[in-house]
Amino acid sequence: MGVRAVIPYPRLRGGVEGVAHHKKPNPTSKPDRPTDRRYVILWPLVLDAHTGRLMNVLLLGSGGREHALAWKIARSPRFRRLFAVPGNTGTGIYGQNVPFPLTDVDALLDLAQREGVDLLVVGPEAPLAEGIVDRFTAAGIPAFGPTAAAARLESSKAFAKEVMAAAGVPTATARVFGHPAEALAFARTSAQPWVVKADGLAGGKGVVVADDLPTTLAAIERLAATPAGKYLLLEERLYGRELSLMALCDGQRLLPLPPARDYKRLGAGNTGPNTSGMGTVAPVDDVSPALADTIVATCMQPVVNEMARRGTPFRGLLYAGLMLTSSGPHVLEFNVRFGDPEAQAILPLLEGDFLELLYDCAVGALHPEKLRRRRGYAVCVVLASGGYPGKSRRGSPIHGVEAIDDAEVVIFHAGTAISPQGLRTNGGRILGITGLGSTMARARARAYQAAERIKFDGKNYRSDIGQEPETQS
Ligand code: ATP
Numbered sequence: 001m002g003v004r005a006v007i008p009y010p011r012l013r014g015g016v017e018g019v020a021h022h023k024k025p026n027p028t029s030k031p032d033r034p035t036d037r038r039y040v041i042l043w044p045l046v047l048d049a050h051t052g053r054l055m056n057v058l059l060l061g062s063g064g065r066e067h068a069l070a071w072k073i074a075r076s077p078r079f080r081r082l083f084a085v086p087g088n089t090g091t092g093i094y095g096q097n098v099p100f101p102l103t104d105v106d107a108l109l110d111l112a113q114r115e116g117v118d119l120l121v122v123g124p125e126a127p128l129a130e131g132i133v134d135r136f137t138a139a140g141i142p143a144f145g146p147t148a149a150a151a152r153l154e155s156s157k158a159f160a161k162e163v164m165a166a167a168g169v170p171t172a173t174a175r176v177f178g179h180p181a182e183a184l185a186f187a188r189t190s191a192q193p194w195v196v197k198a199d200g201l202a203g204g205k206g207v208v209v210a211d212d213l214p215t216t217l218a219a220i221e222r223l224a225a226t227p228a229g230k231y232l233l234l235e236e237r238l239y240g241r242e243l244s245l246m247a248l249c250d251g252q253r254l255l256p257l258p259p260a261r262d263y264k265r266l267g268a269g270n271t272g273p274n275t276s277g278m279g280t281v282a283p284v285d286d287v288s289p290a291l292a293d294t295i296v297a298t299c300m301q302p303v304v305n306e307m308a309r310r311g312t313p314f315r316g317l318l319y320a321g322l323m324l325t326s327s328g329p330h331v332l333e334f335n336v337r338f339g340d341p342e343a344q345a346i347l348p349l350l351e352g353d354f355l356e357l358l359y360d361c362a363v364g365a366l367h368p369e370k371l372r373r374r375r376g377y378a379v380c381v382v383l384a385s386g387g388y389p390g391k392s393r394r395g396s397p398i399h400g401v402e403a404i405d406d407a408e409v410v411i412f413h414a415g416t417a418i419s420p421q422g423l424r425t426n427g428g429r430i431l432g433i434t435g436l437g438s439t440m441a442r443a444r445a446r447a448y449q450a451a452e453r454i455k456f457d458g459k460n461y462r463s464d465i466g467q468e469p470e471t472q473s
Pocket of ligand 1: 332
């Protein structure tokens with residue numbers, strides 16, 4: 001399919017809710033170019049002379065994370081055009097949403113070549129595991145994200161354990177089983193509860209932290225029956241506070257972003273079922289710069305070195321899920337892309353040319369001095385629909401987004417759609433509301449004030465994001 005399949009992006013005009021919130025978080029910086037037509041016309045001419053080539057970007061994904069990426073990319077002086085596949089209401093503000101399936105790599109390459117795409121940015125993990133970056137780089141188009149070989153750090157937990165062992169990275173000890181009967185027999189003889197993990201990608205449903213042996217055995221049987229459970233891991237249980245540290249990586253160097261803590265359970269006080277994430281805060285105060293340095297030095301850089309040594313260097317975003325145990329930070333998991341909603345709290349805290357940083361990672365030439373952190377805190381509160389994380393009703397009107405007029409609040413679309421009558425719910429997680437402030441309390445107050453003013457049927461959100469640090473979900 002070619003360019004004819006590109007649909008015009010849904011322009012959010014006055015009267016349709018969903019546009020007024022795209023305010024700059026920093027009122028002293030330049031206006032939000034993509035919603036201002038004068039800038040759309042003049043900006044390329046002005047900047048081409050000063051900063052070199054402008055870039056067309058192809059962004060893959062459709063969640064709040066992708067809106068946050070588009071929002072940040074579109075602020076770069078080097079940004080020209082965005083194509084988002086499939087995109088969502090939020091990405092559509094900055095460019096064209098293109099309704100291809102992410103699995104149709106030929107169509108994506110065709111689109112990229114026809115439209116002169118300079119950089120591919122991949123949001124979710126599945127296309128990375130399937131090798132989209134390999135295909136784009138082979139075609140001469142730089143891509144922000146790891147190759148399939150490097151993406152195995154997330155797509156195979158057994159592989160990640162093997163790399164961590166080779167690199168001397170602190171992590172829970174684990175045994176890998178190729179048959180559930182072996183795992184069951186081992187669990188029975190050990191007679192203790194285990195953390196049971198499916199080896200492959202399971203969309204957040206592949207881990208059971210068991211409290212007793214019957215739960216361990218039931219988890220082995222259940223996970224073995226899933227596509228991700230061809231291999232199973234039984235892992236020692238660790239105790240401590242969790243946090244995540246993400247870093248940009250160019251194959252050699254790591255550039256850490258502000259540490260974040262996410263809230264996985266549906267209900268306040270870590271109650272209810274696990275979700276893909278109900279909120280995030282960043283930076284996390286109990287992670288001092290010294291501790292962040294330790295995490296990079298002991299948990300992340302050795303893995304990057306080991307991947308390079310193997311001839312499969314890691315480029316893109318390395319996300320370490322960590323537990324701060326009594327014997328120091330330990331890795332729970334690696335992800336190979338931005339977390340969602342973590343990206344919605346972290347990206348508004350960054351200053352500097354984000355698009356250029358992504359490009360530099362893709363071509364193996366990261367310059368850490370290009371990144372600056374905004375002072376202060378970000379609190380992202382996810383507004384979910386009633387049934388989430390189960391089935392939820394779609395199509396309910398969303399009111400109040402347009403009325404949020406606070407420069408320190410950014411609203412990211414996740415599961416929304418635009419109908420002729422206005423904004424509608426269209427998924428489980430609907431919006432991410434990020435409040436910024438000089439203190440966590442101020443950022444939190446802003447996020448919650450906005451969250452309360454937005455209305456839709458069945459709206460559900462946690463009331464304690466940024467209040468109590470998470471311990472364990
Ligand atoms: P999936 O593979 O299904 O996408 P995931 O990648 O989110 O899941 P992990 O991050 O490894 O899986 O684990 C999910 C959660 O389980 C962690 O955030 C943590 O709370 C808990 N957990 C994982 N491993 C351990 C461990 N060894 N000890 C204690 N808790 C753990």
